Amino acid sequence: MSNIEVRTVDVVQYLKPLREGGSLPAIVEADDEFLYVLKFRGAGQGKKALIAELIGGLLAKAIGLNVPEVVFMNLDDSFSKTEPDEEIQDLLKFSVGLNLGLHFLSGAITYDPLVSEADSYSASKVVLLDSLINNIDRTAKNTNLLNWNRELWLIDHGASLYFHHNWKNWRDYLPRTFPNVKDHVLLAKANHLPEASLDIREAIDKAKITEIISVIPEEWLTEEDMELTPGEKRSAYQEFLNAKLDKIDVLAKEALDAK
Incomplete structure (x- = not known):
């Protein structure tokens, strides 16, 4: 049994894409009322990039470095149905399920x-x-x-x-x-x-x-x-x-x- 706890939250609002990131992450709001940078399982490197993100973040935290809180994020299929941008629509469609989020550091x-x-x-x-x-x-x-x-x-x-x-x-x-x-x-x-x-x-x-x-x-x-x-x-x-x-x-x- 692991002593490491990674919270799971649900995405409740897609706010905006971060287009400087090649994999098109997004700022979203979760059901805990916090904002997160959401990394999508449907992006280019897929689930492997999420695994690398998770392992890298947890190792950094273990050695005393500052990393935003890492959370698992559930994304349902409702977001792709209301998204007008085709590229983002596809990304949302292929990312239904468990994704990864990093606590958004406002003003960083x-x-x-x-x-x-x-x-x-x-x-x-x-x-x-x-x-x-x-x-x-x-x-x-x-x-x-x-x-x-x-x-x-x-x-x-x-x-x-x-x-x-x-x-x-x-x-x-x-x-x-x-x-x-x-x-x-x-x-x-x-x-x-x-x-x-x-x-x-x-x-x-x-x-x-x-x-x-x-x-x-x-x-x-x-x-x-x-x-x-x-x-x-x-x-x-x-x-x-x-x-x-x-x-x-x-x-x-x-x-x-x-x-």
């Missing part, structure tokens, strides 16, 4: 590497988190970071764990490191990588990884042309993350060398 500002603040210890943790989950999408071009209430917040981990787009050869990714760290937007500020790696090792162990993986909804692990069963996929996510965690010192050195 997109992180700008030239002017925004990020303390060195947090920067070091973010760099190592992204090395662990192979997040290729935290560059100066697209930071996926926000400044809110004078703090750094992490959003959008959907491009992480890209090994799951290739189940046939997923084990090939186990021994790999993360050369893309050289392009990380926070690398220049990450001056505490060895200390941060110790911190992460204390915060996350195999039991915590198992706990996080157990939270993935079963329906997100099923596909029509399945090469692996849902249980085998859970085991694969666990094995991948444990392999990366075992290499955290190597990943920290790779990031240091890239600096």
Whole structure:
């Protein structure tokens, strides 16, 4: 039984699309009267992007980084019937069921590497988190970071764990490191990588990884042309993350060398 609780809410109002996101997420209101950024299961990368978002967010929270609350969001079929925009209509139609939402941080500002603040210890943790989950999408071009209430917040981990787009050869990714760290937007500020790696090792162990993986909804692990069963996929996510965690010192050195 997992100690990690992810709430489930119902979408009650579709407010507006966020067109700067390639997968066309939207701001919605839920039945708890809060606003969320809704990530759709019917978008380009489908349920795999939601799994990466969920795992990335829960790992970030476990190591003490700021992430908006992650929730499961039920979407019914009524929204597609009243949406005039055909593209959005299709997205809503293919996303009926369980989706993922992130609490909307009202008034947050997109992180700008030239002017925004990020303390060195947090920067070091973010760099190592992204090395662990192979997040290729935290560059100066697209930071996926926000400044809110004078703090750094992490959003959008959907491009992480890209090994799951290739189940046939997923084990090939186990021994790999993360050369893309050289392009990380926070690398220049990450001056505490060895200390941060110790911190992460204390915060996350195999039991915590198992706990996080157990939270993935079963329906997100099923596909029509399945090469692996849902249980085998859970085991694969666990094995991948444990392999990366075992290499955290190597990943920290790779990031240091890239600096």
